[in-house]
Amino acid sequence: MPASSGSTLGVMVRDKQTNAFFGAAAAGTLVIQVCGDCGYRQFPQPFTPGTSHCHACASSDLSWQPVSGQGSLVTWTAMQNRPEPDGTPAPVIIVAVIELDEGPWVHTQLRDVAIQDLTPGLPLRVGFEQPDGGEPLPVFRPAQRRISVE
Amino acid sequence: MTHNSPTAIVGLGITEMGKIYGRSTADFAADAILRACRDAGLALSDLDGLLTNSGLTPGLGLPLSRELGLQNLRLLSEVQGYGSSAGAMVAIAAMAVKTGTADVVACVFADAPLKSGTGIGAAYENSAPRDAGFSTMPGAVGLYGANPYYALAARRHMINYGTTSEQLGAIAVSTRAWAALNPLAQMRTPITIDDHQASRMIADPLRLFDCCVVSNGGVAVIVTSAARAADLANPPVHILGWAQAHPGYRMERGSQFGLVTGAAQSGPAALQMAGVKIDEVNIREIYDCYTYTTLVSLEDYGVCAKGEGGALADSGALGPGGSLPTNTGGGQLSGYYMWGMTPLSEAVIQTRGHGGERQVDKHDVVLVSGNGGVLDYHATLVLGTQPRC
Numbered sequence: 001m002p003a004s005s006g007s008t009l010g011v012m013v014r015d016k017q018t019n020a021f022f023g024a025a026a027a028g029t030l031v032i033q034v035c036g037d038c039g040y041r042q043f044p045q046p047f048t049p050g051t052s053h054c055h056a057c058a059s060s061d062l063s064w065q066p067v068s069g070q071g072s073l074v075t076w077t078a079m080q081n082r083p084e085p086d087g088t089p090a091p092v093i094i095v096a097v098i099e100l101d102e103g104p105w106v107h108t109q110l111r112d113v114a115i116q117d118l119t120p121g122l123p124l125r126v127g128f129e130q131p132d133g134g135e136p137l138p139v140f141r142p143a144q145r146r147i148s149v150e
Numbered sequence: 151m152t153h154n155s156p157t158a159i160v161g162l163g164i165t166e167m168g169k170i171y172g173r174s175t176a177d178f179a180a181d182a183i184l185r186a187c188r189d190a191g192l193a194l195s196d197l198d199g200l201l202t203n204s205g206l207t208p209g210l211g212l213p214l215s216r217e218l219g220l221q222n223l224r225l226l227s228e229v230q231g232y233g234s235s236a237g238a239m240v241a242i243a244a245m246a247v248k249t250g251t252a253d254v255v256a257c258v259f260a261d262a263p264l265k266s267g268t269g270i271g272a273a274y275e276n277s278a279p280r281d282a283g284f285s286t287m288p289g290a291v292g293l294y295g296a297n298p299y300y301a302l303a304a305r306r307h308m309i310n311y312g313t314t315s316e317q318l319g320a321i322a323v324s325t326r327a328w329a330a331l332n333p334l335a336q337m338r339t340p341i342t343i344d345d346h347q348a349s350r351m352i353a354d355p356l357r358l359f360d361c362c363v364v365s366n367g368g369v370a371v372i373v374t375s376a377a378r379a380a381d382l383a384n385p386p387v388h389i390l391g392w393a394q395a396h397p398g399y400r401m402e403r404g405s406q407f408g409l410v411t412g413a414a415q416s417g418p419a420a421l422q423m424a425g426v427k428i429d430e431v432n433i434r435e436i437y438d439c440y441t442y443t444t445l446v447s448l449e450d451y452g453v454c455a456k457g458e459g460g461a462l463a464d465s466g467a468l469g470p471g472g473s474l475p476t477n478t479g480g481g482q483l484s485g486y487y488m489w490g491m492t493p494l495s496e497a498v499i500q501t502r503g504h505g506g507e508r509q510v511d512k513h514d515v516v517l518v519s520g521n522g523g524v525l526d527y528h529a530t531l532v533l534g535t536q537p538r539c
Contacts, residue, residue: 010286010292012287015282015283017284018283042402044287045400045401047524049285056400075302075408076302077301077356095293097302099402099403104402104403105403107287107293109292115354120309
């Protein structure tokens with residue numbers, strides 16, 4: 001996995017809570033939490049302090065399990081910081097909400113697509129990108145279109 | 151004190167507001183309470199209840215009672231529901247008065263995020279969490295502060311209902327037109343849709359003029375019984391109804407995020423308690439951290455049908471002279487950003503009939519909407535010139 005210096009991703013540090021997630025990410029696999037009691041599937045959400053309870057039944061019997069890595073675009077925003085002191089424009093960052101085929105939403109950045117080409121429902125596929133000094137984070141890019149053979 | 155008596159807001163205190171540096175939140179809060187007591191014709195020693203709500207800057211809480219020398223309080227608590235806090239405090243105060251728990255309750259909010267020499271964005275971005283774990287993931291992918299989250303919500307509304315940036319701009323324009331008439335407002339120069347469209351992109355689709363101002367300052371209101379209110383200095387603002395709603399949307403397939411807010415539940419519940427219908431509301435004071443928040447909230451209160459907030463904004467009904475006066479003080483977009491105290495303070499002024507140049511002729515029933523988090527926490531109040539019979 002290429003470490004991208006100058007990544008638009010920030011550094012996340014591995015800890016007890018995130019260990020299994022980053023372990024899988026380092027192997028190129030996106031995992032989500034699955035409830036052993038009710039089967040509910042969830043991804044860590046903003047403004048939600050823990051990952052120790054099922055958000056559907058409050059069970060603590062949760063395990064990290066791989067997902068397909070396929071999803072579709074729900075909504076998005078684009079931001080650009082002020083230029084560097086030497087005038088170099090800052091990169092445009094597209095932050096999006098992706099609905100995994102399995103149901104949960106992931107808030108993350110898009111790659112290899114311009115904002116004017118974004119449409120709701122756009123098929124996307126996960127990849128991982130590792131900023132210097134940080135753990136690999138999921139990013140999404142347009143899914144490869146199937147090439148039809150005549 | 152008669153139990154189950156009707157209640158009213160009898161005092162309003164608004165401090166100096168905006169780029170006021172060098173004062174702590176506790177200082178602003180104390181100032182606001184003193185002003186509210188003077189406004190009501192009450193002595194500080196008449197207070198037997200105090201509810202505080204701190205903004206982003208720490209320092210406001212229970213110790214304020216000591217700072218003001220308040221003794222033998224019968225109700226004292228810190229309240230935190232972000233943008234729903236003002237509505238929550240007034241409801242708690244009203245319930246306390248109704249039950250005889252306390253007789254005269256001050257509710258205060260203060261914040262001082264602006265520091266001299268730093269940008270406005272920095273005021274809020276610096277509050278992003280810095281601990282480890284998944285709570286750092288939003289920041290790592292670029293989600294700092296509220297702007298990008300509300301941009302995600304607004305975009306979703308655009309996708310589903312065809313809402314446009316120009317329609318959001320119409321709300322910026324009508325809100326600024328009200329602010330031009332309000333000496334308390336921070337941004338009073340009228341703007342056009344073109345000005346909105348030319349304003350800097352903050353988080354696509356939200357431009358600078360889609361975003362609220364930032365303010366240092368404090369606001370307090372005083373709640374007591376309607377019976378006691380009758381003898382005080384200003385016309386009583388009767389508290390007719392209240393409700394909260396916290397939808398707890400899960401972020402997953404089928405989520406209503408960005409499309410429907412908790413106001414869809416707190417609105418009808420508060421109106422039912424007040425015994426009025428949404429069509430009988432004369433003035434709407436809506437939490438407007440963003441233009442989009444006004445638009446989606448008006449839909450959820452039933453001012454228009456779901457998805458038609460954009461057309462409503464275009465119609466001109468929300469501005470001065472329109473048929474549905476909304477955010478008559480300039481709201482948070484152009485007035486001042488005191489969380490839920492912005493809509494509440496303007497509602498008190500309008501219900502009293504003290505709006506001066508911007509006073510709406512008919513002001514018998516006023517709706518106050520609070521929204522906190524990213525459309526997570528909602529509180530609605532219904533205020534009026536007459537107690538409910």
